[in-house]
Amino acid sequence: MNVTKDILYIGVNDHDVDLFEGQYDVPNGMAYNSYLIRDNKIAVMDTVDIRFKHEWLDNLQAALNGKTPDFLIVQHMEPDHSANIDTFMKAYPNAVIVASAKAFKMMEQFFGTDFADRRVVVGEGDTLSLGRRTLHFITAPMVHWPEVLMTYDETDKVLFSADGFGKFGALDADEDWACEARRYYFGIVGKYGAQVQAVLKKAAALDIGIICPLHGPVLSENLGYYLDLYNTWSSYGVESDGVVIAYTSVYGNTKKAVDLLADELKKRGCPKVSVHDLARMDMAEAVEDAFRYGKLVLATTTYNAEIFPPMKAFIDHLTERGYRDRTVGLIENGSWAPQAAKVMRGMFENSKNITFSPTSVRILSAMSGENKEQIARLADELCTEYAARQDKADKNDVKALFNIGYGLYVVTSSDGVRDNGLIVNTVSQVTNAPNRIAVTINKQNYSHHIIKQTGKMNVNCLSVEAPFKVFEQFGFQSGRTVDKFAGEEELLRSDNGLVFLPRYINSFMSLKVEQYIDLDTHGMFICSLEECRVMSNAETMTYTYYQQNVKPKPETEGKKGFVCKVCGYVYEGDTLPEDIVCPLCKHGAADFEEIK
Secondary structure (H helix, E strand, O other): OEOOOOEEEOOEEEOOOOEEOOOEEOOOOEEEOOEEEOOOOOEEEOOOOHHHHHHHHHHHHHHHOOOOOOEEEOOOOOHHHHOOHHHHHHHOOOOEEEEOHHHHHHHHHHHOOOOOOOEEEOOOOOEEEOOOOEEEEEEOOOOOOOOOEEEEEOOOOEEEOOOOOOOOOOOOOOOOHHHHHHHHHHHHHHHHHHHHHHHHHHHHOOOOOEEEOOOOOOEOOOHHHHHHHHHHHHOOOOOEEEEEEEEOOOOOHHHHHHHHHHHHHHHOOOOOEEEEEOOOOOHHHHHHHHHHEEEEEEEEEEEOOEEOHHHHHHHHHHHHOOOOOEEEEEEEEEOOOOOHHHHHHHHOOOOOOEEEEEEEEEEEOEOOHHHHHHHHHHHHHHOHHHHHOOOOOOOEOHHHHHHOOOEOEEEEEEOOOOEEEEEEOOEEEEEEOOEEEEEEEEOOOHHHHHHHHHOEEEEEEEEOOOOHHHHHHHHOOOOOOOOOOOOOOOOEEOOOOOEEOOOOEEEEEEEEEEEEEEEOOEEEEEEEEEEEEEOOOOOEOEHHHHHHHHOOOOOOOOOOEEEEOOOOOEEEOOOOOOOOOOOOOOOOHHHEEEOO
């Protein structure tokens, strides 16, 4: 298979494996990918699992077409990719291995040699010329081993991404990419979200046309879709709206409560209810869904003063992988000393931004009438934002005003052609009889121009659940040149016709401009309240919370240069160009500071 004219696929499909890495069910097998790059010199990208030694060597020999390879580039040392290194080196005695220093140390552990006389050690920013093309190496430590490299071919714009963007399933399997890639990511890479985010930042500076992973298909179309999913997954963002119910039930009574809750959620307009019996279903599927959706309900019995073992294992899987920024509801069952809810809460004590629903359901042996009422309340709490999105929602809920503070907001507007939004931190309630809201916006922002013309806006109150991508979407680009809602499948609109955000907010208000005050560089809009909805009980995100918990910490250690105060981008150099524009957030030199 040709990836490009000079890049060939030489990997193999494995339909014999039943459990990948000894634990993940792979009914459609696995692909172990390897590639060959033809140029004045020939490079081979990684090997395959030891069981496919001869098949891989046959593929390699056919691709070489009588020539011999010059380099074996080793990006990842897990045996499903590295097992045939020694075989390759014996078959091609003039070839040289190119890998990271940590990879060579692992080779000595695996093969008893680090190939000291036939190696090139590379790291971040190093290059390898093959003749017409140059390969650039990108370190990707802990994605998901410490020695990992990714490789960028600038000629064909190909990123060889190691285990990144991989998935379960052989290449001849007819299945959805996202489902098995998501299960693969959260099962295998999920713990290392911060490290994946760091690599995605590096990738953002590259012109990528094709992604060649070590598992799964070569990706050559709609790359933004895959990159966006990886950004959501690695930032622990919510990919889809819905509630996951994970449960264990010994004699069926807890299951009855789960079934009732599922029905109540659906009645209230929950867009997706995903139910997992942890004792019977694939644990990896349950973990995948817990990270995919924004809300989780855990239902289990007290067992030996603890919780039922499959539930304990499930929560361990979540917390080990950094589960965070989610709403969790609890249902416990016990006949004499229920402890399950307490134990489950305790297991999340080191997890970030876990919000527990106010109602916790306690079943004593079998479900009672009071339990049914508790389940109804729990369903109400979990579906608050879903209900508020509907046209039949309470559109005069003045409790929305209680969420105004020195927080961060997305102000949405429309120029009549497309929708727009920007981040502000200057919203305040100035009177309550009648209600008047003041919103101050920099005149340089396109939104100021739109609102001055149209006289209307929506103020979306961001909650602590909002990930950094929200600030990238609405704060790091101009609505005059970019459609900030591009790619959104279905936009939600209030009665004034403007967009409001479907998630990451605890309320929104539709405002009509009654008065404008010119503040030189800014303009203040004094507004009346036309509509207000409460979306959730989550805390409002303050500017301090954003700085301490959401904005990525710039990676400045060991670097000399300047860092963008807005997004953390690092410019390395002795002097900062006066006309610099940050490639990430598009802010200028005034928003950079020298690395101390």
